[in-house]
Amino acid sequence: MSLRKQATAGLVWTFAQQFSNQIIAFVVSIILARILLPEQFGLIGMVSVFIAVGNTLMDAGLTQSLIRDKDADQEDLSTVFYFNLAASAVIYLIIFFSAPLIAGFYEEPSLTKIVRVLCVTFVISAFGAIQSTRLTKVMNFKTQTLISVPSTVVSGIVGVSMAYSGFGVWSLVWSRVSASLMRTAQLWVYSKWTPSLQFNIPKFKDHFNFGYKLTLSSLLDTIFSNIYIIVIGKYFAASQVGFYVKSQSLKNLPVNNISSALNKVTYPLFAQIQEDDVRLKRVYKQIMQMVVFIIAPILIFAAVLAEPTFRLLLTEKWLPAVPYFQILCVTGILYPLNSYNLNVLKVKGRSDLFLKLEIIKKVLIIIGILIAIQFGIYALLYTQAILSIIAFYINSYNTGNFINYSSWEQTKDIFPIIIIGLCSGAIIYFTDLFLVQQEWLDIFRILFGGVLGLLVYFLISFILKKDVVMFFKKIILKK
Known part of the structure; x- marks a missing residue:
């Protein structure tokens, strides 16, 4: 397939994935917003930065290095897989024991349990990171679409049913956890890749030397992308965090679709x-x-x-x-x-x-x-x-x-x-x-x-x- 056809097919399937997911997620978010209160969305917004930081540190930019490396083989993939898994476990333990401090910072005691449950998602995601990277590297966005849509549907069903049953903020928590579980399970089924018992230290160093700079950049970007939520959560009411988070999510409905789709396609495209x-x-x-x-x-x-x-x-x-x-x-x-x-x-x-x-x-x-x-x-x-x-x-x-x-x-x-x-x-x-x-x-x-x-x-x-x-x-x- 020519580069133009690869890019076009990649854009079509990536946009299909983004828009199908977002249409479903949008409908679900509207239903949840009509049931739940702004301050409940605000609580989840306060935690989102820690989830994002955990995901960034877990990866350490190594998956980006795999995409860039035209000669990456099974040994490279397995090495990065085991590192991501170990890193995610360590980071989760740090956040688990830091949860009371996070709750104290925002002066919201309920955040302790929310942080401990919600942040398990980046551990779950670590199990499927390499499978997702392989699909992205070969620009197989069709399979990623087939994976992401059922995950969004299941998480929506979980969230809405729990909200109607009176679970409040926990309907938002378990909706996200179920989405992560569903996506990772499907990646193992569809990608047809499993790690081998290999960990090559020289290859790890090579990927890490490229990736750690991107990780620091991504970490800065992640923290500062959420810094307004942190500041608003610290100095203003939880309801105002909720207003900001909802406004941000609605603005991101078209923005993230286009940005995520283009990033998935343009990086491997530019690499070629x-x-x-x-x-x-x-x-x-x-x-x-x-x-x-x-x-x-x-x-x-x-x-x-x-x-x-x-x-x-x-x-x-x-x-x-x-x-x-x-x-x-x-x-x-x-x-x-x-x-x-x-x-x-x-x-x-x-x-x-x-x-x-x-x-x-x-x-x-x-x-x-x-x-x-x-x-x-x-x-x-x-x-x-x-x-x-x-x-x-x-x-x-x-x-x-x-x-x-x-x-x-x-x-x-x-x-x-x-x-x-x-x-x-x-x-x-x-x-x-x-x-x-x-x-x-x-x-x-x-x-x-x-x-x-x-x-x-x-x-x-x-x-x-x-x-x-x-x-x-x-x-x-x-x-």
Whole structure:
């Protein structure tokens, strides 16, 4: 299969996996949000950072090294498997005994038991990490889709049934645990790979030397991706954490789908053409434009129609989350670019530069939070939006140096698309003001505004940026 066909097939199946999962997860989250209270979601949000940190430390970047290594064999895979397993057990024990300290930090005694149960998920995930890596390396996203959908369905059934039975926050806990169990069990069945009794120390050192820098970078990114939850959980009420977490999850519905799909495809894709800078630049540019072309209108339209959407789907009790969501949509537009363009550094073997850039961005986040916390939660959110823009320029400048594609060139290629999205969003906004005066129902405001915005967006895009429209059509529809 040609590289183009591999990439196209990978994108199709990865998007299928992401969207099918997210549609199911979205429906489940809506049902749970209507049953449970914002503060219960806030408690889970407070714990999420520790789960993410555990997953990052458990892997140590070794699976990324396996994908990059074209000569990785059974001995490499088994070595990394046993390391991941041992590391996950050690990290879980540390978190288990630290649970009372975590609960004390947030002043939420109930978190002790929640942390101890929920964090077992990264131990479970360690059993299937190599199986998942092998599927990703050969760009077999079809099998991953067949694995992920049943896992999401089972976890949804567990969560909703427990919520209706009055288990409260524990319905969210066991929903996540069941998803992890289901996914790992299927990976063993579908991947047809089992570890052998091998552990090669020189090979471990080789993978570790590449991976530990990525791990430190990922660890920084994980902590700082959740740092706003940590700060809000420490200085504000659990309900406000819940509003932030729900806004973040709804914003991430399109963002994570696209970002995760592209990261899964672009890293192995870039790895195959890592020595051809001209080709790498061309592919990078095309994918970057496609990402913005998809994500910009979705988030802009969602921000404009946030108030009727939250009231319709989540009920009145979630309306305080609307301004949170609208501000976070700004960060979402550039997030996929901030994550996937750094894949260029990874395939070029510059994990040292990757780490350096992460440190710089995290220092800026600390400074921003220290300044913003004095002015309240909205100042924190606006700071997050501003820093996402700064991060894009830091990443694009360094990535551009490797493929002769400067930050200014990248900005010129995506800025017109964002402007088209903003113009379309403005039309929706003023139309919606009229519909409010006419007392239209929320569902009709959302449908009318969404359809109108898409029509305007595609019409202007076709006239002014026909090349982007045609490339988008070619990537998505060509078989």
